[in-house]
Amino acid sequence: MSLSASLSGFPEWTPAQRIVEQQVLDRLRRTFELYGFSSLETRAVEPLDQLLRKGETSKEVYTLHRLQAAEGEEEASLGLHFDLTVPFARYVLENAGRLQFPFRRYQIQKVWRGEKPQEGRYREFLQADIDIVDRDTLPPHYEAEIPLVIGDALRSLPIPAVKIMVNNRKLCEGFYLGLGLAEPDEVLRTVDKLDKIGPDRVAEVLMNAGASDAQAKAVLALAEIRSSDASFEAAVRGLGVEHPLLDEGVAELAAVVETAREHAPGLVEATLKIARGLDYYTGTVYETELAGYERYGSICSGGRYDNLASAGKDVFPGVGISIGVSRLLGLLFAQNAISASRPVPTAVLVALWNEEERPVSNRVAAALRSRGIATEVAPVPAKLGKQIRYAERRGIPYVWFPANGDIPDQVKDIRSGEQVAADSAGWNPPAEDMAPTLQ
Numbered sequence: 001m002s003l004s005a006s007l008s009g010f011p012e013w014t015p016a017q018r019i020v021e022q023q024v025l026d027r028l029r030r031t032f033e034l035y036g037f038s039s040l041e042t043r044a045v046e047p048l049d050q051l052l053r054k055g056e057t058s059k060e061v062y063t064l065h066r067l068q069a070a071e072g073e074e075e076a077s078l079g080l081h082f083d084l085t086v087p088f089a090r091y092v093l094e095n096a097g098r099l100q101f102p103f104r105r106y107q108i109q110k111v112w113r114g115e116k117p118q119e120g121r122y123r124e125f126l127q128a129d130i131d132i133v134d135r136d137t138l139p140p141h142y143e144a145e146i147p148l149v150i151g152d153a154l155r156s157l158p159i160p161a162v163k164i165m166v167n168n169r170k171l172c173e174g175f176y177l178g179l180g181l182a183e184p185d186e187v188l189r190t191v192d193k194l195d196k197i198g199p200d201r202v203a204e205v206l207m208n209a210g211a212s213d214a215q216a217k218a219v220l221a222l223a224e225i226r227s228s229d230a231s232f233e234a235a236v237r238g239l240g241v242e243h244p245l246l247d248e249g250v251a252e253l254a255a256v257v258e259t260a261r262e263h264a265p266g267l268v269e270a271t272l273k274i275a276r277g278l279d280y281y282t283g284t285v286y287e288t289e290l291a292g293y294e295r296y297g298s299i300c301s302g303g304r305y306d307n308l309a310s311a312g313k314d315v316f317p318g319v320g321i322s323i324g325v326s327r328l329l330g331l332l333f334a335q336n337a338i339s340a341s342r343p344v345p346t347a348v349l350v351a352l353w354n355e356e357e358r359p360v361s362n363r364v365a366a367a368l369r370s371r372g373i374a375t376e377v378a379p380v381p382a383k384l385g386k387q388i389r390y391a392e393r394r395g396i397p398y399v400w401f402p403a404n405g406d407i408p409d410q411v412k413d414i415r416s417g418e419q420v421a422a423d424s425a426g427w428n429p430p431a432e433d434m435a436p437t438l439q
Helices: 015-034 085-098 141-155 169-179 184-191 194-208 213-223 232-237 244-263 325-334 355-369 384-394
Strands: 045-047 078-080 103-112 124-133 162-168 268-271 284-290 300-305 318-324 348-350 375-377 398-401 410-413 419-421
Touching (some): 015 103, 015 124, 015 325, 045 085, 085 103, 085 124, 085 300, 085 318, 124 141, 124 325, 141 162, 141 284, 141 300, 162 169, 169 184, 169 244, 184 194, 184 213, 194 213, 232 244, 318 325, 348 355
Parallel strands (some): 162 268, 348 375
Antiparallel strands (some): 124 318, 284 300, 410 419
């Protein structure tokens, strides 16, 4: 097979990076399960009409074609999912009779999105989602719980501090309606581009769409408000706009911020420029910045949706958030900001005196593995110095020397040089050396 060029936007981690990824996923799973979320996996493809029915995503969807489609088969009727929320909503509708509500699920899967690849942004990437859905109504306290779960999950990792920025679509829509703007969804989509195009361009777009100069300035003034507690309410009221939907959004956002402030001060900030462009969001929305990596945008986003999972009279409102695992790791790997304590799972290399005694080394390795100690046997009976150097290159911390004549089994920590007599039925490495750890 000839060497081919790498595909932009489709990351392939090294074995050492995969160790990091798997340990990150283990910690996320553990936190999600501590909060009572159950694991779920959905299919990779969805009907195109479902993928495209909410939000402006048509340019991002990869469609599915067979090289030789069956006669009469409609092509491009399926697409790879670009997030996990739409497939999850479909799953809830199809399985509602078998689920217990409120239903709490986490889902860790690959997704595909046809956007321009850049640092931390890929066309194939891993997401870790949590969602809570209920039948007919979903109490707003779940919107306050979601950032607590994510805060605990991300704080369990050796990464820079995160800040979860929250807003409420009702607050924004009510404010825009109170200003007299008739198309609040369009205004939201424009404000969502604020960090990309800047306030002057946002004002220009708004006025080109019919807003007055005063209305555009008020929209930008609302977007400037930030607060780590409920004091944002006074700033909003100070803009002199009134509307019942605005009042509802302010109350819901205040509850989210205050709940988070009690659980983890500094984790959550009311940031009223956060809009989230997808149409299906209806309440609280979230975006998350990583300290030192703010220029790369959000690593974790989501929000409340009331109508995404609905069919006729059956409605299942929900709230969820998604961690861009590949995005997060890609940024950290590029800066050597996260690694594993060693690049292989192996804790012990069993030395080999000669090929005739390989069964002896194999028995030692089997005894260690039976007690959960990752072990491999030296590939060839080279000189001991070469076998030790092999362990060093692999990142294996211990070398085991089987009994030789009058000398009993011994194990050597090749980092410190300490060597002691050992019994394969009783010796254990220190807990920190049993498996690679994140650092």
